[in-house]
Amino acid sequence: METEDVLRKNGNSPITNRGNRSSPISVINKKKQKKHYHRNLKQIFLLSFDTLIERKARSALTILMVVVGSGLMVALNGMSAGQTDFINKSLNTLAPNVLFVTPGQIGFRGPTEPPTIIFNSEVVNRIKSLPYVQDVVPAYQGQLQLSAQGNFLNAQVFAYKPEKIYLSYPSLELVGRSSIQPNNPSAILVGDSLANPPGKTTPFVSIGQTVKATYSSVDPDTGKIKTQSRSFVVSGIMQPTGNNQLDKAVIINELTGNSLFHKAGKYDTIEVAAISGDYVNVVQQEIASLYGSNNIGVITPKAIMQTLQHTQSGSSSFTLEIAFIALLVGAIGIVTTLYTSENERIKEIGTMKAIGAKPWFILSMFLSEAVLIGLIGSTLGIFTGVGVTYLLTSGFGGSTPGGGPPGAAAPHISPIFLPNDLLYVWFLSLSISLVAGVYPAWKASRLSPLEALRR
Secondary structure: OOOHHHHHHHOOHHHHHHHOOHHHHHHHHHHHHHHHHHHHHHHHHHHHHHHHHHHHHHHHHHHHHHHHHHHHHHHHHHHHHHHHHHHHHHHHHOOOOOOEEEEOEEEEOOOOOOOOEOHHHHHHHHHHHHOOOEEEEEEEEEEEEEEEOOOOEEEEEEEHHHHHHHHHHHOOOOOOOOOOOOOOOOOEEHHHHHHOOOOOOOOOOOOOEEEEEEEEOOOOOOOOOOEEEEEEEEEEOOOOOOHHHOOOEEOOHHHHHHHHHHOOOOOEEEEEEOOHHHHHHHHHHHHHHOOOOOEEEEOOHHHHHHHHHHHHHHHHHHHHHHHHHHHHHHHHHHHHHHHHHHHOOOOOOOHHHOOEEEEHHHHHHHHHHHHHHHOOOOOHHHHHHHHHHHHHHHHEOOOOOOOOOOOOOOOOOOOOOOHHHHHHHHHHHHHHHHHHHHHHHHHOOOOOOOHHHOO
């Protein structure tokens, strides 16, 4: 009676206590069950870990498969993001209001048909008179072999008014002591990758140095190859722009290029600057309607960006599919490892079931092995992928920006690792490992103890 009185004073009766889930007895039972569950879970993982340690070679090879798959995916993601960023930065060096005009349509391998329009001063003046056109810069193009101090390099040459380079590349900077000399026929501007070749410990040229340029052409009268040489003085070296075409090129005076390449006033390309980026499409349509869209090619920075992004997207998808296949190979390795382990441990499983182990305990034990393999493999794969990517990209790139020490490693393309991408790869690797362990774990949990002990 005293116990009942105490319970009634606390707002509980013996009768209501029996069905009350929050009673002291039920709370104690729940705590015991929770403690028992945690103890079983800890025991399961310890058994699984001991099993992996016992089969060192097989476990290491399986984990290695997961490391390779996840590491490859991390590396490809990082390099893809870095390359995309590099392309965006490279195109940002181009003025958004500039159009590149060529005679005839240009494909991936050059002109698709012989040009029907000859770019000369008349065409330049006609385009310059169009509405919303700010300026027009005609240019000659060619190839030269440069020689300096016994070293030789082939270079792409752009011949136009050197001071107009800022029209197309407004963010361009030159190294110290450089100068643009528009009226000097012997002055030459050199790109960073030419002045400081990647992998070389000494620069190819420096400010004020004389270089010899050799140009070979076919004589139209005799059909023989004619070689012509001329000396230039390096008046300036461009800092890295990220634009491979410009970094590997030289710029000379327009009149010098016309004479050296025997162009006879016939330009190869024309750069057209609209008054702003908003009028680029209008100017493009005006030029196309004036000369015909099939007779002239007009390329805008926006079109270049879209083409490169589309190409980069397709390339990234393909490489990521390869990495995903590598992950699937790792999953097959997990299935093989656990299936073999289940066959080797039949008597052990039968003994555990005979002494009271439930099917869920066996199932959890094998699944935890798969989880441990995925956890270790995916974690090591992320660190391995990041490290290997930086190791591979550290050897590529040009010289130090700003004309620093020759041969200094300053890669133009640096990998970018986004936290979301790393987490995605980690969870994907872990999930695939878990799924791969489902069938062997289920098969082991369904094993009859009598059948197991007979073997």
